[in-house]
Structure formats: structure tokens, C-alpha cells
Amino acid sequence: MTKRFGKGMFFIGIAFIFSLGFVQAQESKQTLNLTLSQALEIALSDNPTIKVADEDVMLKKIANKETWQNLLPEVGIGAGLDHTIKAPQMNLGGQVFKMGQDNSNTTNAALSISLPVFAPAVYKAMSMSRTDIELSLEKARSSRLDLVNQVTKAYYQLMLAQDTYDVMLASYQLAEDNFNVANAKYEQGAVSEFDKISSEVQMRSTKPSVVSSANAITLSKLQLRVLMGITEDVDIVIADNLSNYEMSLFAEQLNTDSLNLSRNSTMLQLDLNRKLLDQNVKAMRANFLPTLAMGFSYQYQSLYNNNWNVFKYDWIGSSSLSFSLSIPLYKAGNFTKMKTARAQITQLDWSRLDTERNLKMMVESYRNNMTASTEQVVSNKENVLQAEKAVLIAGKRYEVGKGTVLELNSSQVSLTQAQLTYNQSIYDYLVSKADLDQVLGKEVSVK
Secondary structure (H helix, E strand, O other), X not given: OHHHHHHHHHHHHHHHHHHHHHHHHHHOOEEEEEOHHHHHHHHHHHOHHHHHHHHHHHHHHHHHHHHHHHHOOEEEEEEEEEEEOOOOEEEEOOEEEEOOOOOEEEEEEEEEEEEEEEOHHHXXXXXXXXXXXXXXXXXXXXHHHHHHHHHHHHHHHHHHHHHHHHHHHHHHHHHHHHHHHHHHHHHHOOOOHHHHHHHHXXXXXXXXXXXXXXHHHHHHHHHHHHHHOOOOOEEEEEOOOHHHHHHHHHHHHOOOOOOOOOOOHHHHHHHHHHHHHHHHHHHHHHOOOOEEEXXXXXXXXXXXXXXXXXXXXXXXXXXXXXXXXXXXXXXXXXXXXXXXXXXXXXXXHHHHHHHHHHHHHHHHHXXXXXXXXXXXXXXXXXXXXXXXXXXXXXXXXXXXXXXXXHHHHHHHHHHHHHHHHHHHHHHHHHHHHHHHHHHHOOOOOOO
């Protein structure tokens, strides 16, 4: 057994050397000390998803500008030169008339301006474009809420991993101390080999949990780093733990804010889509209305010139002002499109009702989880205090020879489980709170 123990210590020493090299490699990285507020601030400024959402809003604003520009006048300049090789002739009642002059040039230059005077379809399109901008802004806000939720839960996950590592490391150190006591007593002949073996098994069985919790910290940091949009050469350090949030649990329970869905992003997007469909129906009705446009043209002409020097031509100017009225009488496609739009509105109304019911159920579920977690925190904290006392008593009993190693190991396992359960209950509350804030559409103020 002593040989196996020595061999085990050799492997632990090798692992320690590798971990020391890893720590030295970490020291070459840039260290970023984070709080939750700082993590959210960095994520909202550097995450690519947010940048994509902001660009989408910019595109909608450009599209809106294109819509109202349809009401601006259109101005154009044109010019033309026509060389007649042989002019056509017309025969009327035996009399032949020549229409033009052979080997002559006819030139013209014109300025034309057109302006829509009454265009109801354009007016409705402008209203739809403004609503589309509102929808894009709400989608961008939804992206921010989703990112805040993910970063917040990733931050809590990293805290849970760190606290779990601390618990498991303390458990390993306690098991190691117990083994040292049992081994010393065994060498003195005060206890049996069974006590020594049991304490050694307890110590070794705790070691994998320490390694596993250390790996969980690395993975949690990686997830948070990706969400924040920072590179791998930056190491994240969080000087925070779950027990710091214990008092906030009870303070939140006293909060009587209304839990309505007025700021829920999904509901707001459904309402804006409903508004867009209503405006679409109005735009289709505008297709039945007349449109009026005004046009103005100014033209210079010179006819039948026998040379190519346009500066010596005799130019004659003319101008005209025109109005055009278009009255649609019948187009079957317009009626079909309106019927389709009304069906889409009905479909959206049913979808909104179902979404609202599901969201209310989620709100109630999160609130119940928070209440249950709060009660569990109180119970679990008392369990931790009792377990710590039990470990102390078991240790003293074992030292004076009145207790067994099984009692000592059992009390240690109970303490570890109580501490892990305590941390988990706080974590469950914080995660439910983050999900509830997202459903309610609560925005976090980042300093």
C-alpha cells in the first residue's frame, strides 16, 4: 500500500509540474478583472450580433428615405440629332408633298420635369416604412436582451464553477488532512489499516472532482469570452461568488413590481407586424384611388439644316405644362391581395394570443422557481452550518479514539454536498431571475 501511495504521489507531482507550467503560460496573458456590469458593457459594444442588428436598423432608415424621395420632382435633360438622307413623300389626291428636306439635320435639346401631385400609394408606403424602422429597432432591442441574458447566465455559470472548485478543493484538503491523521495513527499502531485505507480512498476519490471543476472553470471562461467578443489572449478573472447575492434574493422577494408583458420584445414585435399588415391593407386600398402627376418641358429645336455646325443653326424654343390623371377601374389582383392580407391579420391575431399565454406561463414558472430557490437557500445554509459542526465533532471524536473513520468520511461528504447544494440554489435563483427579466423586457443600465 505504501508503494502504491508513493506511486500516486509521483503522478500528482507530475500533474503539479504541468499545472505550474500552465499557470506560467496564463501569466503571459492579459488579465481582465470583471464585474457583471463590465461584462455586459463589453458584450454590448463588441459582440458581432449587436453590430449586425444596428446595421439592419440603418438599412431600414435608408429604405425609408428612398420611399419619401418618390415625392420629389424628377428632372432630366435630353438631346438628339437626326440626319435626313432622303425625306419621305406623301401623295394626297395626286399632289406629292415632301415631308422634310434631303441631306439636312434636325436637332433638339429638352429639359423635362415631372412631379407627383397626388400619389396615395406613396403616402401609405411612407407610413409602412416608418413602422418597419420601429420593428427593426425592436428587433435590435431583442438582440440586446438576448445577449444580456446569455452573458448574465454565463457570468453566473463561471461563478458557480469557481465556487464548486473552491468547495471541492477544500474537501480534498480536508480529506488529505484526515488521511495524514489516520496515517500517523496507523504508524503508531493506534488505528487499524482499514482506517488508513478508508481515508486514503476518500482523499483519492475527491481528486477527480477537483480536476473536473477546474475544467469547468476553463469552459465557462471560454463561453463568456465568446459572448463578450474578446480574444483568447485575454484571461478573465471574476472576484465574485454566489454567496454575495444571498441578500439580493430576499430583497427581490419584497419587490412588488407588476409582472406585465408590456415591454416583452416578442409581443411588441407581433404588435408592430400587426400594424404593418393593417397599413398594407390601406396601401392596397390606395391602389383604387386616382393619381395625379404634373409635367413640364422646355425644348429647343432647329429644323432642316444643311451643315453640321450646330452653333450656326437657328434655334426655336418651346415649352409645355401637362397634367396626367390615372383612374384605376378594375384589377382583379388587388381584391385577391386584400383578401390574403386580411387572412394574415387573422392568423397573426391567433398567434399573438397563443404567444401571450405561453409567456404568462413562463413568467409564473420563473417566479415559482425563484420562490422555491429562496426557500432552499435558507434551508441549505442551515445545512452547511450543521454539516460544518458535524465535521468538527467527528474530527474531534476520531482524534480521541471515540469515533470511526466512517463517521469522519461521512461527515465530510455531507459537508461537501451541503455546500454544493447551497451554491446551486443561489445559482438557480439568479438564472430564473435573468430569464424573467428577459421575458419582461427589462433593460439593464450599463455604466
